Amino acid sequence: MAEGSATVVGERKLTANHWGVGLAQVANGQIRAVVAHPDDPHGSPINKNIAGSLAGRARILRPAIRESWLEGRPRAVARGRDSFVEVSWDRALDLVAQELTRVREVHGNDGIFAGSYGWSSAGRFHHAQSQLKRFLNCIGGFVRSEGNYSYNAALVMMPYIVGPFRAHVAQATRWPVIARHSDLVVMFGGIALRNTQVSDGGVARHRMADNFKACAEAGVKFVNISPLRSDAGEALGADWLPAHPGSDTALMLGLAHVLHSEGLHDRGFLDRYTTGFDRFEAYLTGAADGVPKTAEWAAEKTGLSAERIRDLARRMAAGRCMISVAAGVQRTDYGEQPLWMAVTLAAMLGQIGLPGGGYTVGYGVNANIGNIERLFRWGTLPQGRNPVDDIIPVAMISEMLLRPGGDYTYRGETRRLPDARLVWWAGGNPFHHHQDLMRLHRAFQTPETVIVNDINWTAAARHADIVLPVAAAQERRDFGAGKSDNALVPMHPLTAPPGEARVEYDIYCDLASRMLCGEAFSEGRTSEDWLRAIWDQTRETAAAHGQSLPTWEAFMAGDIVTLPDPSPEQVFLAEFRADPVAHPLPTPSGRIELFSDRIASFDLPDCPGHAAWFPPRDLEAGEGDFYLLSGQPKTRLHSQLDNGAYSLSHKIEGREPVLIHPDDAAALGIADGDVVELYNSRGRCLAGARVTDEIRQGCVFLWTGAWWDPDFDAPQGRDRHGNPNALTHDLRTSSLSQSPAAHSARISIRRFEGTLPEITVHDPPPLSSAQQAGA
Numbered sequence: 001m002a003e004g005s006a007t008v009v010g011e012r013k014l015t016a017n018h019w020g021v022g023l024a025q026v027a028n029g030q031i032r033a034v035v036a037h038p039d040d041p042h043g044s045p046i047n048k049n050i051a052g053s054l055a056g057r058a059r060i061l062r063p064a065i066r067e068s069w070l071e072g073r074p075r076a077v078a079r080g081r082d083s084f085v086e087v088s089w090d091r092a093l094d095l096v097a098q099e100l101t102r103v104r105e106v107h108g109n110d111g112i113f114a115g116s117y118g119w120s121s122a123g124r125f126h127h128a129q130s131q132l133k134r135f136l137n138c139i140g141g142f143v144r145s146e147g148n149y150s151y152n153a154a155l156v157m158m159p160y161i162v163g164p165f166r167a168h169v170a171q172a173t174r175w176p177v178i179a180r181h182s183d184l185v186v187m188f189g190g191i192a193l194r195n196t197q198v199s200d201g202g203v204a205r206h207r208m209a210d211n212f213k214a215c216a217e218a219g220v221k222f223v224n225i226s227p228l229r230s231d232a233g234e235a236l237g238a239d240w241l242p243a244h245p246g247s248d249t250a251l252m253l254g255l256a257h258v259l260h261s262e263g264l265h266d267r268g269f270l271d272r273y274t275t276g277f278d279r280f281e282a283y284l285t286g287a288a289d290g291v292p293k294t295a296e297w298a299a300e301k302t303g304l305s306a307e308r309i310r311d312l313a314r315r316m317a318a319g320r321c322m323i324s325v326a327a328g329v330q331r332t333d334y335g336e337q338p339l340w341m342a343v344t345l346a347a348m349l350g351q352i353g354l355p356g357g358g359y360t361v362g363y364g365v366n367a368n369i370g371n372i373e374r375l376f377r378w379g380t381l382p383q384g385r386n387p388v389d390d391i392i393p394v395a396m397i398s399e400m401l402l403r404p405g406g407d408y409t410y411r412g413e414t415r416r417l418p419d420a421r422l423v424w425w426a427g428g429n430p431f432h433h434h435q436d437l438m439r440l441h442r443a444f445q446t447p448e449t450v451i452v453n454d455i456n457w458t459a460a461a462r463h464a465d466i467v468l469p470v471a472a473a474q475e476r477r478d479f480g481a482g483k484s485d486n487a488l489v490p491m492h493p494l495t496a497p498p499g500e501a502r503v504e505y506d507i508y509c510d511l512a513s514r515m516l517c518g519e520a521f522s523e524g525r526t527s528e529d530w531l532r533a534i535w536d537q538t539r540e541t542a543a544a545h546g547q548s549l550p551t552w553e554a555f556m557a558g559d560i561v562t563l564p565d566p567s568p569e570q571v572f573l574a575e576f577r578a579d580p581v582a583h584p585l586p587t588p589s590g591r592i593e594l595f596s597d598r599i600a601s602f603d604l605p606d607c608p609g610h611a612a613w614f615p616p617r618d619l620e621a622g623e624g625d626f627y628l629l630s631g632q633p634k635t636r637l638h639s640q641l642d643n644g645a646y647s648l649s650h651k652i653e654g655r656e657p658v659l660i661h662p663d664d665a666a667a668l669g670i671a672d673g674d675v676v677e678l679y680n681s682r683g684r685c686l687a688g689a690r691v692t693d694e695i696r697q698g699c700v701f702l703w704t705g706a707w708w709d710p711d712f713d714a715p716q717g718r719d720r721h722g723n724p725n726a727l728t729h730d731l732r733t734s735s736l737s738q739s740p741a742a743h744s745a746r747i748s749i750r751r752f753e754g755t756l757p758e759i760t761v762h763d764p765p766p767l768s769s770a771q772q773a774g775a
């Protein structure tokens with residue numbers, strides 16, 4: 001892959017996905033196989049899901065309307081349980097236009113919620129949310145969601161204490177720097193190689209495994225603090241400290257106490273670069289609350305011995321130490337606290353801004369963090385201006401639907417939840433990503449109209465009134481470019497969309513002309529015109545950076561185009577360290593805020609003015625016997641292509657695997673390969689037991705993304721398939737950031753003794769055609 005080269009790779013066609021660049025073999029109008037691009041040293045097996053899933057039984061083939069909604073008795077059968085009637089595109093789009101018009105007239109545009117959180121597919125132009133948002137902005141706007149499910153606590157919290165999180169992720173210290181300079185990497189939540197398969201928008205080369213190998217060869221030592229041993233790759237030879245989930249802040253406090261009591265903390269650094277250490281110190285020593293946060297105190301909270309905690313603290317102070325916090329660690333109750341405490345601990349060690357030292361939040365969240373960055377921003381489809389300025393924090397979807405007009409606090413303000421009458425989702429699967437799915441199911445009964453565009457009959461599509469079938473990324477022409485990668489990838493239509501599925505841009509063009517804003521939406525351009533315009537925009541920006549990109553035609557006829565990495569030697573906060581006066585942080589004090597007057601002034605019971613420990617809520621409430629972890633699956637991207645071959649090959653009796661420790665399994669009479677039932681006060685689901693000592697005792701791990709398959713006739717709408725969000729709570733991290741806290745649930749588990757129900761979600765719901773239904 002020469003830089004700027006354009007050679008055709010065999011007879012096969014390129015396709016870009018969030019998990020990497022694939023080469024597809026196509027015959028007789030069907031995708032036979034997709035393999036990773038040969039230049040990718042560690043191509044992702046997730047490619048194996050594409051062929052089977054796109055040709056699967058669950059494809060939405062025609063526009064469909066929920067039966068009782070169509071009949072004008074919308075509440076006769078609940079959303080999620082109803083049958084559907086297939087209609088023509090004209091009929092479906094007439095209904096969409098009619099509903100949009102009605103809701104705008106009666107409630108205004110702030111009656112439309114189109115947050116549409118979700119990963120959709122790679123591709124600069126056919127990005128589902130951008131398309132929907134551009135269209136809705138042409139008709140007066142919509143209420144949107146703010147933030148993400150990935151690292152929302154960090155997005156909201158970090159600006160108060162160090163600076164903007166997204167910028168900081170891009171500035172993460174590079175792995176080759178760590179290999180050269182670090183002695184020790186302490187990983188809270190590990191850095192799971194399986195998660196580094198993926199990067200938003202795409203990844204041309206998977207580099208993490210090689211960078212890990214280089215670290216191990218250079219003698220860098222790793223410590224994995226996580227309930228799952230495999231959160232650290234075997235090549236690292238990491239020490240495993242399986243602390244209780246949700247106890248990271250307590251552990252870090254214990255470590256801080258050892259540093260403090262043994263005089264190992266860097267007073268000079270704290271004085272010059274931080275503010276508020278004295279306030280934190282009073283909490284740490286117990287001067288403020290009578291509870292010294294000693295190693296013994298932390299041992300009780302974490303399940304680790306005080307000796308191990310002391311030993312780790314001394315090792316951290318003995319050399320160059322990088323503290324890494326996985327995003328999963330802040331996707332927990334009070335998830336702001338481990339972030340603040342990691343910054344505090346790193347400040348006490350005094351190595352922030354030094355090569356290989358300090359802290360990073362987000363290594364392992366994607367393939368590229370710490371490995372590569374893009375040189376400039378790629379061209380995009382302009383979304384226009386949204387005249388509605390109301391938002392919800394993304395994880396308040398059920399709250400919004402169940403408590404319209406209700407109060408909530410966010411970023412220190414009291415706000416009012418919008419009153420959403422029409423909900424439109426395109427490019428995300430809330431019935432995968434949100435917590436407490438039975439609550440979401442109830443919440444989805446409240447709007448007057450729900451519209452979902454999707455490829456497959458996911459649980460989200462099944463909760464819609466109007467379902468619009470759309471083309472997948474492999475069925476349209478586009479180009480791919482990762483948000484944190486420096487490669488551009490031609491994306492060829494490999495097959496035609498099946499049935500009557502359509503490209504979303506064409507759908508909105510038809511809708512826009514119905515709503516008399518056709519010209520505003522399309523600007524008279526076809527998809528191909530837009531692609532060229534976005535490419536030309538990218539090409540001009542490249543030229544301004546001294547890079548020459550091929551013409552659109554030459555690019556589409558060629559291979560991946562790579563651009564140079566702008567900062568291969570990046571060291572996080574190096575400038576601030578070198579001169580904190582010339583390069584102050586964008587915090588109120590210009591320094592790292594170990595005590596924040598701003599946050600303290602909000603007077604929040606669940607997020608005080610300095611890092612502090614709070615026990616997980618389910619534990620406090622006495623819920624369940626086990627901690628439930630629910631991280632990202634190795635075998636797919638979230639819920640996408642769950643019915644593909646690679647994803648299916650890991651299931652047990654068709655159910656998602658749940659990891660359980662051999663001693664716990666023996667005590668419960670559970671054998672490897674058994675179907676088990678997980679349950680708590682919120683819900684239940686089936687799963688397939690995978691007995692392994694990879695998981696800490698007292699914890700079980702169920703991967704996210706098995707399509708939710710509720711059996712509403714079974715107790716608590718038991719999910720047949722194994723989606724952890726049947727069990728998680730949807731309380732947010734805290735009233736500061738209102739972030740998702742998916743990793744903080746407790747459950748009980750038993751062998752499933754009943755008749756095993758069939759998985760139904762990989763088939764369409766009951767469907768009739770409009771003619772049959774006489775509609």
Ligand SMILES: Nc1nc2c(c(=O)[nH]1)N[C@H]1C(S)=C(S)[C@@H](COP(=O)(O)OP(=O)(O)OC[C@H]3O[C@@H](n4cnc5c(=O)[nH]c(N)nc54)[C@H](O)[C@@H]3O)O[C@H]1N2
Pocket residue numbers: 117118119120121126127128149150151331425426427428429430432433434435453454455456458470471472473504630631632637638639640641704724725728742743
């Ligand atoms: N319990 C638990 N839950 C979690 C997490 C966890 O750790 N634990 N993690 C959370 C995180 S970090 C995230 S990011 C979320 C992810 O949540 P989502 O991003 O919502 O998950 P996806 O499965 O990627 O959903 C994308 C949907 O878009 C559809 N799609 C793909 N391409 C297109 C397109 O071009 N057009 C349209 N209209 N649709 C398309 C796919 O078929 C799929 O249904 O999940 C969150 N949920």
Ligand SMILES: Nc1nc2c(c(=O)[nH]1)N[C@H]1C(S)=C(S)[C@@H](COP(=O)(O)OP(=O)(O)OC[C@H]3O[C@@H](n4cnc5c(=O)[nH]c(N)nc54)[C@H](O)[C@@H]3O)O[C@H]1N2
Pocket residue numbers: 149150151188189190192194195196197198225226227228231244245246247248326327328329331332363364365366629630631632633634635636637638743
């Ligand atoms: N293959 C694949 N890769 C993906 C994705 C995917 O769907 N599939 N999704 C992508 C997305 S959107 C995101 S946001 C990232 C997520 O990246 P991360 O947030 O890093 O991943 P998670 O799997 O949620 O969590 C990492 C680990 O944290 C541990 N953990 C959970 N709770 C705690 C805790 O309280 N304390 C400690 N110490 N450890 C804990 C769990 O063992 C878990 O394996 O992954 C990305 N990568």
Ligand SMILES: [Mo]
Pocket residue numbers: 149150151
């Ligand atoms: Mo995410």
